[in-house]
Amino acid sequence: MNTEQIAQRLVTLCREGKFEQAHDELYADNAVSIEPDGLPPGALGSVQGLAAIRDKGRQFQERTEAVHSMAVSEPLISGNWFCVTMTMDITMKQYGRMTMGEICVYHVHEGRIDREQFFYDVG
Template sequence: MSTETIARRLVELCRQGKYEQAQEELYAEDAVSIEPEGLPPGALGSVKGLAAIREKGRQFNARVEAIHGNSVSDPLVAGDWFSVVMKLDATFKGMGRVNMQEICVYRVRGDKIVHEQFFYTPG
């Protein structure tokens, strides 16, 4: 699969809220997930390996009380890299309602996503 094909499939699944399916279908077993520096204590940080990425997703979902809306931009593709803008309007346990916006950058190798990195201002 080309990087563009994988990018379009990731966007399709994320727009449907099928993040776990996207990980199972598109991610390599040794993929890494990188969060920005300066996260508050207890925040979900960077991890390595698909099992750790799945667990990170489960922990994130456990903190969500309600999702009010989400959007995912069309991908921008350059070689084996692509990026999307993701937005999430959600209510989190102990935090209230938050409008999150981030730039997500992915690297594809061997028909799988091997690297994801998120850019946002922690707060």
């Protein structure tokens, strides 16, 4: 798949809440996931490797009590890069209900996502 096809597939799977399937189908084994600096203690931080990315996703799901709504934008593509915005109205077990908004940036190498980086306000 090319970058545009991967971007469209990722958006489709995310909108359906199929994050694990997205990892299985679209990510490279050596992919990295980068979170912002300054996260509070115990937050899910940056990781390297598909197994670690899957584990981070599972931990996020375990910490989530309810997803009230989620919106994922259409991708913006430039060469091997694409980005989307994601907004979630969720209830976290530790923090209660909140709206989370972020910009998600992805890099594609040899037909797989090898880097994801998330930009959002910490705190």
